[in-house]
Amino acid sequence: MSSSVFDAYERYRGPEFRRVLAAARRSLERNGGEITGSIGLANPTTDERNAIIGITGAYRSADVRRISLPLAELDQNVRNVTGTSLRVLIERIGPPLRFRADERSVLEQAREKLLSEGEASPLHTDHPWYKEWLTGLASDGTLTGLINKQNTRLFSQAIRVLEYLCTRPSGSPPVMLPALADATTGDTKALNPGQSSLPSIVLRALATARRIPLPTGAEARRELWDAFDVIVDDLASRVLVLNLPATGRGLGEWLTGAARYATPFHITLHQLVTLPITVDLPLVYVCENPAVLRRAAGELGTGSPPLICAEGRPSTAFHRLARLIVNGGGRLLYHGDFDWPGIDMTNQLIARYGAEPWRMGAEDYLDGLRTDEDHVALAGKARSTSWDPSLSTAMQEHQRAVYEEGVADALLAEWGEPHGRHGDRHGDR
Incomplete structure (x- = not known):
């Protein structure tokens, strides 16, 4: 990038353009990058008001409470000064634009993939509570949170834990919590409280199966594990x-x-x-x-x-x-x-x-x-x-x-x- 173009970009890094470009970013992300409509600035400072007057050529009095700026006029101003578009300017200043519609599409695809994985478990056919649990995770944002945090493996691990517990032969001896975690996740500490959201996701399913509220206290959680023959701390209790x-x-x-x-x-x-x-x-x-x-x-x-x-x-x-x-x-x-x-x-x-x-x-x-x-x-x-x-x-x-x-x-x-x-x-x- 030539020094003259760099200097032109620097012009828009000043405080008088900070809120203007933030509003423009939100509009572009909301509308898939299209230059459409206007942005508004409430209670503009003197520098902001003068900057917008410079862009539009239209005078605004000092006591104005809100200024509207057509996005097309801002885009044209940027092109005149830098030789590039408003979208390029915003991405140069950073961070990159995030188009909401595209992200929603990707998120929906990821959610559908997780739901398909959950529905493929034999528990989905055999246990009505499992369907209820799966529906709850999808409707309350839990699956979305796992996707956004790139922790979808926790969902897969939760299913393996539930399958282990629900398909054990009748009369099997109780299993210690670390042994259960190791058998289903490869990590003996994976089901310990505070390690991740995995214990809460699993306990939510077990509480649904028992038709009780999700337990909050340590003893109540131990009791719920024990109801499924999982021993958390057999010496403290x-x-x-x-x-x-x-x-x-x-x-x-x-x-x-x-x-x-x-x-x-x-x-x-x-x-x-x-x-x-x-x-x-x-x-x-x-x-x-x-x-x-x-x-x-x-x-x-x-x-x-x-x-x-x-x-x-x-x-x-x-x-x-x-x-x-x-x-x-x-x-x-x-x-x-x-x-x-x-x-x-x-x-x-x-x-x-x-x-x-x-x-x-x-x-x-x-x-x-x-x-x-x-x-x-x-x-x-x-x-x-x-x-x-x-x-x-x-x-x-x-x-x-x-x-x-x-x-x-x-x-x-x-x-x-x-x-x-x-x-x-x-x-x-």
Whole structure:
């Protein structure tokens, strides 16, 4: 490029042309490079107004709020000064023009290619939830985002993970998350949170298959993986129990021994997976607070009924043990906090395991109000209490929480009765 042409281009690099050329770029990209229509400049500076007067030859007063400039006149001005077109000038200054229509066409082709890949999976024929998942990825911009970030391989990997999980032979042992990642992507860390969007895409499919919302917390994600026999962290997930004898090599022996001495025992998910047990108990109580279980161990000893503890939020290990108990014919009787998260947990355990609320009625709540001195205000969204609708009404009326440890005396008093009477009074009482 000659120095005279270079100097001519430099003229348009000044601040008085910056917004003019930016508006011209947007018009060209929108219209496939065609010189058509006008561009507008709001609240022009003095230098911008003078530059446009110089291009059009038409005077604009100093108090003008908006100036229109026909693109053809700007193009002609550029040709007169530089000998090249407006389009060439803009690309010389950079970056290159991006024509939206062409990009949309390329994007649509890429989306169709991904959808075709998804529809080619045998899961598309065999599982309605898979179709729902695929449609959701296409409609909410997930596929577009993968294309724009050049991460479409994540979609292919997600399909391989789902095919692996859904086509495993019945009765296959659980698989560790790193082993699953290695088998489907070649990278043992590919399904770890934070590595990429791959774990979220896969979990979204698994949540769709289970007809539940996409989990947000770490424990909820571990539980969803576990529902498909994928173990995320089998040592961190654990459940606290008391007087819960079981049969089975190793873990069953330890639990039976712990029950003989009324020793609280933490069971890890690793133990439940690697040392299978059978729990043959007609009735198991569930409490929310470990302090309650600790008091039962210390004050009732072997006279306490079998207990498992949710420890605030049920873990994956808790859910696996609860399923074992129910599948073995046992009943779960649950007591928790009289606050909205505690009521929500009660509803979840009823829905999942047919658990029966125990001492979780309106009368129990009102008794707790009379003895509880904490006076903590209720927080969060009110929940229904189908087993005793008057409970929800009473809680909304009094707007106070009653925590389980505050009513532990009443729980232990009933647990301390002869074993034959355990469970005779549940539901409202």
